[in-house]
Amino acid sequence: MQKIWLVALMAMAGCVQPVAYPAQPSAYPTPAVQPAAGKLPPEAAARNFLTVVARVEPVAESYCRQAATAQNCDFQIVIDDRPGEAPNAFQTLDRQGRPIIALSLALIADARNPDEIAFVLGHEAAHHIAGHIPRQQQTAATGAVLAGIVAAVSGGGQAEVDRAQQIGAGVAARSYSKDYELQADAIGAEIAWHAGYDPVLGAAFFDRLPDPGDQFLGSHPANSQRKAVVARVVASLRGY
16 A cells, blocks of 8 residues: 545645545545435545545455556556546556556546445556556557558558558557456456445446447447446346
């Protein structure tokens, strides 16, 4: 477990000093009680986030080590405090290959309960555990090469070849992205479950997102499909 600086997050609660996680998870406050509908107050949203990270991060790191598919399982969870950012989360790697999970302030503030934050964290951790970034990069590189060869053989100039490579890389990467999202949903549901949260309740945030449907070359599957995957995983974990 590593310290996470939360200057921006604490600003939601009227504090501007860096705050580090306490050494023991037991030192965290209990999750805020969720009202029947609507967003939580900023202080409650911040408290939920701290509690969820303390419980989900060690489970995700343990899952990562057991999977033995990633070289670095030391997750760093950060806040994306760029002004005007929509509710969003993403996973990336730093220059040393350390996995980074970033959640925007808007997403934390929009969460209706701790289960939603837990599922999002599990989902983003799953992208790293499953090796989606290097796999997608390799897929894009292969698509670029093949498209470039086709353009060159067809008599295209360098500009046409470059353009074909860009298109080929994008098409190839997107052709697998839906499968990656569904796989991350499944793994993320397991992580959230073992951290003590309800992934089905957490996946309810899909109901507030625009449904991408089944668009050709879309990057995300339909919301109903994603919720169905989570439901199946939870049913299996419950022994149904």
